[in-house]
Amino acid sequence: MLVAVIVAVFLIAVGLGVLLATVGGRNEVPSVLGLSYKEAAGKVESKGLSIEIDSLQDSSGDCSRLKVEEQDPKPGAGADSDEVVTVRLKGLRDIPLTRETNNSQPSSQPAAQGSQEQPEAGQPAAQPATAGHTVCLDPGHSNRSGSEIDPSTGLNVGDNSGASGELQTMWDLATKAKARLEQAGYTVRLTKGGANEYASLRTRADIGNTCNVVVRLHFDDTGFTGVMRAPVNAARCPASDPSRATVIDTGVANESNRLAADLATSLGLSVRDDTGGSSQGNGTPPGHPTALIGSVLSRVPVVCVENRVSLVLNNPTGQDQVADRLLQGINSYFQGH
Numbered sequence: 001m002l003v004a005v006i007v008a009v010f011l012i013a014v015g016l017g018v019l020l021a022t023v024g025g026r027n028e029v030p031s032v033l034g035l036s037y038k039e040a041a042g043k044v045e046s047k048g049l050s051i052e053i054d055s056l057q058d059s060s061g062d063c064s065r066l067k068v069e070e071q072d073p074k075p076g077a078g079a080d081s082d083e084v085v086t087v088r089l090k091g092l093r094d095i096p097l098t099r100e101t102n103n104s105q106p107s108s109q110p111a112a113q114g115s116q117e118q119p120e121a122g123q124p125a126a127q128p129a130t131a132g133h134t135v136c137l138d139p140g141h142s143n144r145s146g147s148e149i150d151p152s153t154g155l156n157v158g159d160n161s162g163a164s165g166e167l168q169t170m171w172d173l174a175t176k177a178k179a180r181l182e183q184a185g186y187t188v189r190l191t192k193g194g195a196n197e198y199a200s201l202r203t204r205a206d207i208g209n210t211c212n213v214v215v216r217l218h219f220d221d222t223g224f225t226g227v228m229r230a231p232v233n234a235a236r237c238p239a240s241d242p243s244r245a246t247v248i249d250t251g252v253a254n255e256s257n258r259l260a261a262d263l264a265t266s267l268g269l270s271v272r273d274d275t276g277g278s279s280q281g282n283g284t285p286p287g288h289p290t291a292l293i294g295s296v297l298s299r300v301p302v303v304c305v306e307n308r309v310s311l312v313l314n315n316p317t318g319q320d321q322v323a324d325r326l327l328q329g330i331n332s333y334f335q336g337h
């Protein structure tokens with residue numbers, strides 16, 4: 001009898017487990033690193049997921065035997081059944097980006113004689129997208145870590161030092177992106193005065209809130225990439241008082257979504273919800289949707305770009321490419337207005 005009960009309990013437990021796994025609909029992303037594209041496609045599709053080659057790579061030829069050198073999401077990540085695994089293949093060249101801003105440089109293109117439509121020298125060719133817009137670039141992290149409670153929200157807005165090499169790399173990237181944006185006619189504000197300057201997440205948000213949009217620049221050394229948008233009604237609550245939720249405005253969330261979509265297209269990354277990291281502030285009580293503190297304090301459209309490490313770390317050429325694409329994505333966003 002005892003045995004029968006144990007068996008019955010065991011069967012119920014197994015059944016429940018299977019049921020939960022099925023209801024959850026979650027799958028695990030397999031590792032395809034080092035496999036040929038053909039092998040990778042077979043492995044991904046056998047899990048019910050889809051695969052695609054990074055849209056920034058020229059995949060017009062036969063790619064079946066080329067090896068996967070990067071994948072997004074990373075191996076072991078949870079995946080819904082409609083998840084697309086984006087891979088970068090070794091040996092494919094990146095599709096060059098058209099640099100419209102270069103064409104307006106007087107040195108590369110002598111001014112056409114008597115072209116009355118052109119603005120005066122020194123001004124870039126008329127680009128309505130840029131007119132009067134201020135962009136906040138927020139290079140991730142500070143040179144020290146620590147807690148700092150924001151009195152107005154009760155949130156921990158202390159910053160941390162980020163992944164190895166991230167602090168300097170994101171500063172370099174921000175500097176490059178700033179130069180391009182300014183050349184295109186934008187006003188740019190940085191959230192720090194130098195790579196090693198400390199800025200709390202509150203300070204960063206306060207500066208961002210004087211601008212039209214905020215682009216936060218990061219990379220994650222576990223291989224996590226994406227353009228993180230602030231989801232509608234995302235909230236963050238101080239652990240000390242779960243009733244005090246800081247909520248992202250619906251209008252801000254909708255515009256963040258648009259900004260994320262434009263930047264994701266230009267950067268070749270996926271759009272993801274900013275669901276909060278372990279190190280970006282204190283805990284949120286269960287049941288509350290979350291967003292990273294730096295985003296939840298924003299009252300203007302905000303995205304957090306988690307760049308590909310290999311494209312930016314110790315890679316000045318890659319940084320130039322990303323800076324070009326940040327300008328392209330921001331242009332698309334403002335052109336859409």
Ligand SMILES: [Zn+2]
Pocket residue numbers: 140141162163166217218219220
């Ligand atoms: Zn970071």
